[in-house]
Amino acid sequence: MVRITALMDNIRSENKALTAEHGLSYLVEWEERSILFDCGAGAAPLQNARRLGRRLHGLDAVVLSHSHYDHAAGYRDLIEAGLGSRLLYTGPHFFEAKYACEGVRYTDLSAGFGEGFLAGHGIVHQVVDGMSEIAPGAFLVGGFARTHAFETIPARFVRRTPSGFVPDDFADEICLAFTAGDGLAVLVGCSHPGILNMVEQVHTVLGKPVRAVFGGTHLAEADAGRIDATVQGLRQLGLRTLGLGHCSGEAAECAIRAAGASGCHLAVGDCVFL
Secondary structure: EEEEEEEEOOOEEOOOOOOOOOEEEEEEOOEEEEEEEOOOOOHHHHHHHHHOOOOOOOEEEEEEOOOOHHHHHHHHHHHHHOOOOOEEEEOOOOOOOEEEEEEEEEEEOOOOOOHHHHHHHEEEEEEEEOOEEEEEEEEEEEEOOOOOOOOOOOEEEEEEOOOOOOOOOOOOOOEEEEEEEEEEEEOOOOOOOOHHHHHHHHHHHOOEEEEEEOOOOOOOEEEEEEEHHHHHHHHHHOOOOEEEOOOOOOHHHHHHOOOOEEEOOOOOEEHHHH
16 A cells, blocks of 8 residues: 655645645655655655654655755755655756746746755765656656647746756656556656646556546646646546645646546645555
């Protein structure tokens, strides 16, 4: 049985002893294995884990879905606290500087640490570009094809390169998939490449239907047409359970329930068992 515990989400659960803030972090535990998927924006996920009695020492691996601060900046706190794992998985181009642009103003959204930090703490950094099996029945998938034209990325997200600022295509984004029942369950961070693009590629490379998705889908800013097309597309791909959180938005959660899919919001401290 797989247990997924939300150590960070934007929303508080019924457990009012926990801290909620803008970000995402999931602890995945099964058999004798444990993987931390995303680390939130700071030290709060560590405090939440302690209050929940979940161990973050001696993890098998840490996976960072992409390098935005609300998913990756808490990694520094994790490692400096002597927790986590000596093994880190990211997608390619993880350390490129990322910004949100509004007119002449740029806000740095990067993780806040570089390769020097990893070297100084003896971290083994593995880059996933495609598909990689990181444990029996657990896979990381990246390099998503952009097949659905309506799954666009907001223009404000940019990367700084030696030749200047360019639109961020989120080539660094990866997701975690693992075997669950007759198909796969997938954890996503923000789904910047498009949740349909991501789910379709997971299905293609692993050859199994995706039955459940948990995490952020970045639909909070989407219009009703995109939300409906996304929900219908996921249902057609065989999705049974969609646990939205973080950047997904209330409208998307309502659309899932209206479509007849099993849905939930994984707030801080909530967990699911598969």
